[in-house]
Amino acid sequence: MSKDLSVYTIPPTVKFLDVLASGIIKRYGESDFLSDVRILLPTRRAARNLQDAFLKISNGKPLILPQLSSLGDVDADEIGFLDAGMAEKFHEIPPAISSLERQILLSKLVSAVPGFSMSEAHDYMMAGSLAKLLDQVHTEDTSFEKLEDLVDDPELSNQWGISLKFLNILKDAWPSILEKRGVIDPADRRKRLMKAQIELWKKSPPDTPVIAAGSTGSIPVTCELLKVIAGLPKGEIILPGLDLTLENEAWDEVKEGHPQYTLKKLTQALNIPRVRISNWPESGLKSNDEATPRDMLWREVMRPAETTGAWTSGEILIPEDATKGLSLLEAESPEEEAHTIALILRHALERDKSVTAALVTPDRVLAERVQSCLRRWNIEIDDSAGRPLTSTPRGRFIITVLQLALENFSPVTLLSLLEDSLSGFGYEYKTFENVRKQIASSNILRGNWSDKSFEALLENEKIDVAVRDFLHGLYKNFVRLRALVKQDSVPFKQLVVEHLNLCEFIAGRASEEGANILWRGEDGEEAARLFRGILEDSGNLAKDAGHTDFESANTYKVFLESLMAATPVRPSYGTHPRLAILGQLEARLVQADILVLASLNEETWPPLVTNDPWMSRRMRMKMSLPTPERAITLSAHDFVQGASAEVVYMTRSKKNGGVPTVPARWLQRLNTLVISHNLKDPKSEGQNYLELARRFNRSPKNELPSLKPPYPIPPLSVRPTTFSATSLELLMRDPYALYAKKILKLKPLDPLEDVKGPKEKGQVLHEIFHKFLKETGNQKVLEEGALNELLKIGKHELAQHIEDPSLWVSWWPRFENLAASFVDEERLWREDGYGFVAGELEGSAKLGRFTLTARADRIDRNESGKYAVIDYKTSSTSIKPKDVQTGFSPQLTVAGVILHPETEGGFPNLQDGETTYLGYWHLTGGQKDPLVKKVPNTKKEISVEGIIKDGLKGVVCVLEGYNDPERGYPSLPFAGHEPRYQDYEHLARILEWRSADEGEASA
DSSP, X not given: OOTTOOEEEEXXXXXXXXXXXXXXXXXXXXXXXXXXXXXXXXXXXHHHHHHHHHHHHTTTOOOOOOEEXXXXXXXXXXXXXXXXXXXXXXXXXXXXXXXXXXXXXXXXXXXXXXXXXXXXXXXXXXXXXXXXXXXXXXXXXXXXXXXXXXTTOTTOOHHHHXXXXXXXXXHXXXXXXXXXXXXXXXXXXXXXXXXXXXXXXXXXXXXXXXXXXXXXXXXXXXXXXXXXXXXXXXXXXXXXXXXXXXXXXXXXXXXXXXXXXXXXXXXXXXXXXXXXXXXXXXXXXXXXXXXXXXXXXXXXXXXXXXXXXXXXXXXXXXXXXXXXXXEEEEESSHHXXXXXXXXXXXXXXXXXXXXXXXXXXXXXXXXHHHHHHHGGGTOOOEETTOEEGGGSHHHHHHXXXXXXXXXXXXXXXXXXXXXSTTOOTTOOHHHHHHHHHHHXXXXXXXXXXXXXXXXXXXXXXXSOXXXXXXHHHHHHHHHHHHHHHTSSSEEHHXXXXXXXXXXXXXXXXXXXXXXXXXXXXXXXXXXXXXXXXXXXXXXXXXXXXXXXXXXXXXXXHHHHHHHHHTOEXXXXXXXXXXXXXXXXXXXXXXXXXXXXXXXXXXBTTTBOOOOOSSOOHHHHHHTTOOOTTHHHHHHHHHHHHHHTSSEEEEEEESEETTEEOOBOHHHHHHHHHHHHTTOOOGGGSSHHHHHHHHHHXXXXXXXXXXXXXXXXXXXXXXXXXXXXXXXXXXXXXXXXXXXXXXXXXXXXXXXXXXXXXXXXXXHHHHHHHHHHHHHHTTOSSOOTTHHHHHHXXXXXXXXXXXXXXXXXXXXXXXXXXXXXXXXHHHHHHHHTTOEEEEEEEEEEEEETTEEEEEEEEEEEEOTTSOEEEEXXXXXXXXXXXXXXXXXXXXXXXXXXXXXXXXXXXXXXXXXXXXXEEEEEEEEOXXXXXXXXXXXXXXXTTSOHHHXXXXXXXXXXXXXXXXXXXXOOOOSXXXXXXXXXXXXXXXXXXXXXXXXXXXXXXXX
């Protein structure tokens, strides 16, 4: 290596790009050759930021800038101009295969391996991870040929042995596939282009300055390029944050996971000792032994574990002001952390018109939360990662349309599509809104749903004509796409075209074409670009038989969501110029005045070390691939670079999803040093933001309005006078619910995509036993074939109501148990002299100005003319005898009152008479006690007649009480007697006033 090698470093405590620009102008700005200087940076964002740094130094004066580019951007014109032979080699490098085409081809390769494939969708997802492995192999400049050394390795488990066999197939098959198509992997093309640049500069070294700045050389081909640049006549390398003050003994112990590890490997590759590397002259440090207090702090925090004895030996002195400008904020939750960060960024805008601030975090969810919080002040912040296309309005719309076709008009998906602001279906706005509101606010799409339910709607004449016409049009326009998705083999291009045609139709308005609406805006433009690429790739795939179809349309959805999730959408304007959200990669060489480093928890920053699904750690070592800990090394370097800024806020949440988190290892070490060296605790700074965030989102208790339970007092003229037994029970248990139901006429909508459950099962069982009793009611003694007859009726009725085979498997065995028990009990019951006289019968009774109604499941009569009222219960809820006696469960009592001779009314075709039996028959169908009889008069001194008479008095008393114009309808007045289903709980705001009552009680 040349003795004149020029390698510098810029410490992390100074603004890298500012001092770089200052030094370059100082060296070359006085001449006319600044434009001859070539500067290579790690990312395009860094190149743009360096351009801004030059313009800031020139104070806006005209300036011919240096040639700025990112490492890996190869100048084809330069190659052709300097070396014709090299130009020919350059043009011989094949184009890169598209990511979509590659993933589909790889998925076909995966599916062809016996025992490896699980499903087409699974194969596609596995192909994605396989594509990453291919890129990593090319990036690390290694080869699958090394797999041959592992074939007979006895230490490989069966799992990795299967993986190895597949990778060997890939090693042979994939290059042939690429060669046939005349393409190469994207990472391979980048590597070849950079090697062409390296070869060119080796053969024809430029005589103009070439400066590589900010790279750690972690990629082999980049490291090779840096070696060549270092050897150029006017080549210079400027490293980001190389530690020149760490003693040699500690430097020797730097390993993977340490922020200096990649820089250490680079200096070894350059064959240059640290002592030969200097601080960049404009960095403000006069010698290599000099370091700022903050540099010293992070040097010790990151000190290799083998040398941490220096902390207690007295050899290490950390200045008291090392933590100046450094704050650590620990929020209780990610939500609180996001609010705190938003306040820091908001306050930064108030400090000075020139102050800039940036949030750096690997946590995309937190980044989105911060964006949302800032919108509170109408601040739109630029997020370098953008938003995934799947999270944008048009992305969601496109997926929803496809999902509706796949799910055969699922009500949830259809309502979601109707609520989408992009949906128009070719209607005038007001017309579509009227139709949409009718569908959304009714039970049209609610209740039990099956594959045939939507078609049944089209024939339902009870539905409004305009709504039915809309549903017919919807069905008609989905016909072609639904026909495609039902096929066993789905043509790729045809599926995409039909999908997009349908999206454009649904997005249309009467006044504007759907295509104009769908493809406008940043998300529309990105979606259009994506689908253009998909259609192009479908043409390329058509060259190969077997690559043009999907086995199912679900695979198309999987691959489309994958592509859209990987497609970022960035706003072209409207974001605040002084604020930014950056990922770790984009934050390298960041220039902001205030930095927020967020999500500093283990498994986030630093990231969780995950295993490669294709290779074990040993296999990766054999392949010369980096260990999983490489991610921690790079993450640590990014952290130190950011945490060395002048003003830094480090944030973390103590819990995530209610689960305690672990602080990042660097924060734990920092805390140890702060305590042992009596430094100012970073936790003491910036706490006002945390407190403000808490106050901002939570009012003090004494400022909260005291919420009382509702107590509406409607006029007597609107109060109900007719009560069914069910309504009477509701009045007893929750008068407010009855008020909402009967007076306000509010009825809860049926659930969406409701499945048949206990309610439907109960209805079917009632019908079965009613039919059985009608057929056998005249038999004083049940005949021998009674059980077979009951099973026959049950099988017929269940078949009429059950479409889902899984329900049949669940319901039928329980019914068989129940039927046998029911027949046995019925025989004993009839031996006691009772016979069936009526069932499923409506009756009523007048009580002054009030009318009571009840539907009796079953009414029997004995030989002496006394009645038995039976109520079937199919739910697991047990009725308490005391609730019947006190009126909270009045079903049987009301039926007895209606039958009573002293009341006006009765059941049709039944004479009034005394009731001597009230009973609940629980039809469980379980292995143990499939039928259980319960009566409310468990004590001998309580007669059925007494219960009915007391019930009658109680009912009259309750109803007359509501004749008082001052009497209101309270919510849940009796603790422990709440109704089983509380449909109006949210309207009564029960949780709010109950918690307030509990708070007052505990005060």
